[in-house]
Amino acid sequence: MTATSTRRPRRARIEDVALAANVSVATVSRALRGLPNVAASTSERVHRVALELDYQPDPVASRLAAGRTKTVIVVVPHLASWYFSTVVAGAEAVCNEAGYDFLVTSVGSLDECARILDDSYRIERRTDGIVLVNIPATDEQARSLRERRVALSTVGTRAAGAPSVVVDDVGVGALAARTLVELGHRRIGLISGRGDDPLNFEVPKLRERGFAAALRDADLVLDRDVVVDGNFSIEGAQEAMATLLDRPNPPTAVFAMSDEMAYGALMELGARGLRPGIDVSLIGVDDHEFSRVVGLSTIRQRVAAQGAAAARMLLAALRGEEFESSPVISPVELVVRDTTGPAADPSESLRRT
Amino acid sequence: MTATSTRRPRRARIEDVALAANVSVATVSRALRGLPNVAASTSERVHRVALELDYQPDPVASRLAAGRTKTVIVVVPHLASWYFSTVVAGAEAVCNEAGYDFLVTSVGSLDECARILDDSYRIERRTDGIVLVNIPATDEQARSLRERRVALSTVGTRAAGAPSVVVDDVGVGALAARTLVELGHRRIGLISGRGDDPLNFEVPKLRERGFAAALRDADLVLDRDVVVDGNFSIEGAQEAMATLLDRPNPPTAVFAMSDEMAYGALMELGARGLRPGIDVSLIGVDDHEFSRVVGLSTIRQRVAAQGAAAARMLLAALRGEEFESSPVISPVELVVRDTTGPAADPSESLRRT
DNA sequence: ATGAAAGCGCTAACAT
DNA sequence: ATGTTAGCGCTTTCAT
Numbered sequence: 001m002t003a004t005s006t007r008r009p010r011r012a013r014i015e016d017v018a019l020a021a022n023v024s025v026a027t028v029s030r031a032l033r034g035l036p037n038v039a040a041s042t043s044e045r046v047h048r049v050a051l052e053l054d055y056q057p058d059p060v061a062s063r064l065a066a067g068r069t070k071t072v073i074v075v076v077p078h079l080a081s082w083y084f085s086t087v088v089a090g091a092e093a094v095c096n097e098a099g100y101d102f103l104v105t106s107v108g109s110l111d112e113c114a115r116i117l118d119d120s121y122r123i124e125r126r127t128d129g130i131v132l133v134n135i136p137a138t139d140e141q142a143r144s145l146r147e148r149r150v151a152l153s154t155v156g157t158r159a160a161g162a163p164s165v166v167v168d169d170v171g172v173g174a175l176a177a178r179t180l181v182e183l184g185h186r187r188i189g190l191i192s193g194r195g196d197d198p199l200n201f202e203v204p205k206l207r208e209r210g211f212a213a214a215l216r217d218a219d220l221v222l223d224r225d226v227v228v229d230g231n232f233s234i235e236g237a238q239e240a241m242a243t244l245l246d247r248p249n250p251p252t253a254v255f256a257m258s259d260e261m262a263y264g265a266l267m268e269l270g271a272r273g274l275r276p277g278i279d280v281s282l283i284g285v286d287d288h289e290f291s292r293v294v295g296l297s298t299i300r301q302r303v304a305a306q307g308a309a310a311a312r313m314l315l316a317a318l319r320g321e322e323f324e325s326s327p328v329i330s331p332v333e334l335v336v337r338d339t340t341g342p343a344a345d346p347s348e349s350l351r352r353t
Numbered sequence: 354m355t356a357t358s359t360r361r362p363r364r365a366r367i368e369d370v371a372l373a374a375n376v377s378v379a380t381v382s383r384a385l386r387g388l389p390n391v392a393a394s395t396s397e398r399v400h401r402v403a404l405e406l407d408y409q410p411d412p413v414a415s416r417l418a419a420g421r422t423k424t425v426i427v428v429v430p431h432l433a434s435w436y437f438s439t440v441v442a443g444a445e446a447v448c449n450e451a452g453y454d455f456l457v458t459s460v461g462s463l464d465e466c467a468r469i470l471d472d473s474y475r476i477e478r479r480t481d482g483i484v485l486v487n488i489p490a491t492d493e494q495a496r497s498l499r500e501r502r503v504a505l506s507t508v509g510t511r512a513a514g515a516p517s518v519v520v521d522d523v524g525v526g527a528l529a530a531r532t533l534v535e536l537g538h539r540r541i542g543l544i545s546g547r548g549d550d551p552l553n554f555e556v557p558k559l560r561e562r563g564f565a566a567a568l569r570d571a572d573l574v575l576d577r578d579v580v581v582d583g584n585f586s587i588e589g590a591q592e593a594m595a596t597l598l599d600r601p602n603p604p605t606a607v608f609a610m611s612d613e614m615a616y617g618a619l620m621e622l623g624a625r626g627l628r629p630g631i632d633v634s635l636i637g638v639d640d641h642e643f644s645r646v647v648g649l650s651t652i653r654q655r656v657a658a659q660g661a662a663a664a665r666m667l668l669a670a671l672r673g674e675e676f677e678s679s680p681v682i683s684p685v686e687l688v689v690r691d692t693t694g695p696a697a698d699p700s701e702s703l704r705r706t
Numbered sequence: 707a708t709g710a711a712a713g714c715g716c717t718a719a720c721a722t
Numbered sequence: 723a724t725g726t727t728a729g730c731g732c733t734t735t736c737a738t
Contacts, residue, residue, distance in 0.1 A: 013731060024709045029733060037707055056473045060422070061731035063413045064714050079445050080657060085438030089459065092432055096458055101479060104457055105449055106442070120409045126454060234642060263646045289587060290643050293616045304433060366715060377725045382717060390723055414715035417730045 012053035021049040032057070059101075072314060073103040073127040074307075075113060075135055077199045082260065082288055083303060087133050087155060090307025098315050103127060107135070110198045117141045124148035129314040132157065133307070134200040153314040155306050157202060163313035163323040165306050167330050169203050172299050173210030175334060176255040176283050179297075181218045184343035185281060188215065189226035189251030191240045191261050207257050207285070226251045230261040237264030245272060245280075252343050253281035259288040262296050266339070277341040287335055295338030306330045365406035374402040385410070412454075425667060426456040426480040427660075428466060428488055430552045435613065435641055436656060440486050440508060443660025451668050456480060460488070463551045470494045477501035482667040485510065486660070487553040506667040508659050510555060516666035516676040518659050520683050522556050525652050526563030528687060529608040529636050532650075534571045537696035538634060541568065542579035542604030544593045544614050560610050560638070579604045583614040590617030598625060598633075605696050606634035612641040615649050619692070630694040640688055648691035659683045 018025040023042060031038045031046035038046075049055075063069045072095045076084040088104060095102045103126065107113040113135055115121060123130065129151035137145075137152070137159040145152050152162040180188050190211060193204040212222040225247055230237030237256060241264065244251055256262035262284030269276050276282050277297075284291065287300030309328055317323060371378045376395060384391045384399035391399075402408075416422050425448045429437040441457060448455045456479065460466040466488050468474060476483065482504035490498075490505070490512040498505050505515040533541050543564060546557040565575040578600055583590030590609060594617065597604055609615035615637030622629050629635050630650075637644065640653030662681055670676060 014733095015731085025732080026710080026734080027708055030708090033733095039707060042707075054473060056475050058417075058478050058731055059475060060413060060416045060478050061714095062733070064411075064417050064716085065731075065733040067714075067733090069413070078442065080439045080442030082435075085441075086433045088438075088457075089431065089433030092457065092459055101456055102458060103454055104445065105455060106445055120407060122409050122412060125411050125413050234646065260642075263643060267646050289613075290616060290646075293587065293620050293643075294647065367717095368715085378716080379718080379726080380724055383724090386717095392723060395723075411715055414730090415717070417732085418715075418717040420717090420730075 012050075012055040014055070014057065017046065017050050017053055017055050020053060021046045069101070069126060069128050070099065071101040071103060071127045072129045072131065072311070073105065073123070074131045074133060074311075075116060076104065076106050076133040077108070077135065079104065079106045083258070083286065084133060086303040087307035087310075090304035090309075091131055091311035092307075093304075094308045094311035094315070100128075100315070107199075110135075113199075114141070117145065119144065119148075124150045128318050129153070131155065131307075131310045131314055132159065133310075134203065136198075136202065137162075151314050151317040153310045153317065155310040156200070158327055161325070163310075163317065163325075164327040165309045165313070165330055166327045167301050167306075167332055169206035170210035170213070172285055172301075172332055173207035173212075173255070174214035175210075175299055175332070176207075176285070177211045177214035177218070179283060179334060179336075179340065180253040180255065180281060181215070181220070183253070183281060183340060185251075185253035186220060186343065187223070187226065187249065187251045187253075188220070189244045189254040190222065190228070191230040191237050191244070191254060191256040191265060192227055193232040193257050193261075194229050204257060211255060225249075230256060230264065232258055232261060234260055234264040234267070237261030238268045239264075241265035241268035245274070251280070253340075254283075256282065256284045259284040259286040259291050259296060259298055262298070262339075263290070263294065266294060266296070276339040279344070281341055281343075282339040285332075287333075291335075291337070297337045297340040298335050300333045300335050302330055365403075365408040367408070367410065370399065370403050370406055370408050373406060374399045422454070422479060422481050423452065424454040424456060424480045425482045425484065425664070426458065426476070427484045427486060427664075428469060429457065429459050429486040430461070430488065432457065432459045436611070436639065437486060439656040440660035440663075443657035443662075444484055444664035445660075447661045447664035447668070453481075453668070460552075463488075466552075467494070470498065472497070472501075477503045481671050482506070484508065484660075484663045484667055485512065486663075487556065489555065490515075504667050504670040506663045506670065508663040509553070511680055514678070516663075516670065516678075517680040518662045518666070518683055519680045520654050520659075520685055522559035523563035523566070525638055525654075525685055526560035526565075526608070527567035528563075528652055528685070529560075529638070530564045530567035530571075532636060532687060532689075532693065533606040533608065533634060534568070534573070536606070536634060536693060538604075538606035539573060539696065540576070540579065540602065540604045540606075541573070542597045542607040543575065543581070544583040544590050544597070544607060544609040544618060545580055546585040546610050546614075547582050557610055564608060578602075583609060583617065585611055585614060587613055587617040587620070590614030591621045592617075594618040594621035598627070604633070606693075607636075609635065609637045612637035612639040612644050612649060612651055615651070615692075616643070616647065619647060619649070629692040632697070634694055634696075635692040638685075640686075644688075644690070650690045650693040651688050653686045653688050655683055 014025045018028045031043040092102050132154045134156035136157045139160045142160040154164040158164045195204045228240040228243050230240040284298040287298050367378045371381045384396040445455050485507045487509035489510045492513045495513040507517040511517045548557045581593040581596050583593040637651040640651050
């Protein structure tokens with residue numbers, strides 16, 4: 001071997017810095033973390049020496065000693081979906097910016113989630129805080145976390161005593177209904193998400209409630225015949241739309257609870273030669289990037305902002321700041337494109353021309 | 354307070370188990386981790402006691418003592434994009450299944466990535482392994498990781514001495530070109546990703562190389578006039594398509610390097626009243642879920658599988674298994690839908706009818 | 707303002 | 723097969 005095989009020196013530990021700076025390890029620890037009771041001159045010297053020695057504290061050792069992990073975990077139902085990955089991206093940006101390690105785990109069921117929140121997973125020894133995305137936490141779980149001093153925030157759901165960010169889902173449903181009603185539609189269908197899924201079961205319920213209420217305000221009723229489950233998937237929604245169109249008295253307008261489901265509905269319309277916005281109106285929720293492409297009218301929500309807000313509230317809680325117990329309501333906005341149009345003259349038939 | 358306020362006992366530590374089982378902490382440690390040299394009867398007793406005491410080892414303490422973290426980190430350019438979130442989802446499933454904590458971080462530039470790989474971030478004290486997604490690692494970085502004993506695997510790029518999974522990007526470009534050529538197209542445009550982006554700069558280059566080569570094989574040349582940058586975004590690709598169509602001699606077929614870019618191209622076609630697959634043919638790469646919705650012909654890749662494979666190889670490396678140095682080639686597959694059609698008779702004009 | 711020393715809860719040599 | 727003990731590298735009382 002030649003000169004290039006410089007045996008790189010063992011990584012500096014706090015003791016090395018202490019020795020080189022002529023202080024105790026305690027002082028190094030204080031100085032480097034900016035704690036009070038360190039003379040300015042001492043602190044300066046310690047910092048200089050630490051830089052020279054390229055010293056960086058071992059995160060694991062400081063976790064063990066201090067009991068905090070400088071780590072956050074986010075728990076989502078599935079990582080590979082537009083909504084969840086966007087929320088996660090928003091949270092990740094905030095956490096990494098703040099110097100927190102960012103763990104993520106996806107859970108396919110409430111049981112899986114329970115395992116993570118359970119005592120035996122020792123989440124309190126892995127993270128300082130947890131953000132739950134569209135996952136309901138029981139009061140008992142929230143209490144247990146609090147007792148173990150792990151901070152909690154949620155998006156899409158609320159948990160006892162934890163900050164949360166949600167959209168006004170009742171309002172979303174109502175806005176969809178009003179938009180369609182104002183266009184003259186009287187028979188309006190609903191493609192819902194599975195209300196029976198224990199994960200994420202609240203959102204569909206709330207949106208449907210607002211939807212039904214707004215219809216009632218217009219002296220309409222939500223006929224159970226025209227509400228079908230689209231399973232929050234393209235395929236499911238396509239089938240759902242087919243079911244709707246096969247009804248003896250099909251709706252002239254449909255509210256899909258997500259843009260992705262609206263795409264499925266759009267496919268079914270296309271397959272039947274029905275023109276969206278003309279033969280059948282359609283509105284979604286999200287304003288997925290792709291909605292512009294197909295001209296889908298929708299109710300936009302700021303998804304990444306929701307993840308970021310939840311992360312910010314979590315970090316604030318970790319700093320010991322108080323939060324207001326009422327959830328942050330993330331705004332939504334109607335985006336009218338091409339799939340919503342006036343109801344056809346009732347005398348005309350909806351059948352394929 | 355009443356009887357409900359049971360002061361829950363302090364969490365059991367290894368010492369408590371040792372005491373209760375009448376063995377030393379070392380034996381408890383061995384027994385619980387299934388190490389050899391523990392009598393079956395002893396092991397059984399230790400397990401029973403541990404269960405009774407609800408003992409779970411503190412992950413932080415064992416990390417410090419053992420020097421391994423049971424944690425993996427994945428580094429991606431942006432988390433909120435279909436491709437990357439799908440890769441991450443695939444990797445996450447594998448890692449969590451294997452009991453590894455799963456860190457993720459997104460880096461906006463090579464510099465940011467370098468900071469993470471840099472000595473001073475102490476990644477070796479945060480994770481046992483790292484998977485780099487579409488991020489090139491220098492030989493020096495790969496060497497440094499190896500020296501610090503952190504395992505490495507990559508997807509979309511190759512790193513010296515690390516397992517990787519890629520698609521045959523040259524083949525992808527060639528397949529796109531051949532598909533279009535066989536339909537009779539002679540003037541074929543290319544919507545590329547930014548080849549100047551230091552992150553992810555290889556893929557576009559390779560696909561273009563294969564594309565150009567296949568054109569040459571058909572006695573065609575790739576006219577620089579019909580290759581434009583779509584920036585891997587819908588908007589960018591829409592502009593790119595506009596540019597292409599405004600050329601004096603516009604292409605009759607276009608290869609977009611991603612489905613998302615193809616969507617942008619589709620929008621521009623629609624805006625000009627041009628019919629995809631009839632007036633202009635279009636093919637993408639990915640087989641994004643929405644491609645079915647718009648009937649986009651594309652070259653499908655199995656993205657989640659790539660993330661999973663990279664994670665599996667990483668975990669195998671952590672187990673000390675050898676890997677073969679040649680990258681795993683993830684298969685692709687042509688999916689013909691509606692946006693590819695025969696070239697119009699050259700005597701016809703391409704102008705809006 | 708600084709230092710000494712006792713942990714934090716485990717793993718891994720080494721000894722028996 | 724089991725036990726003893728010295729770390730792992732920090733943070734944090736408690737003195738001074």
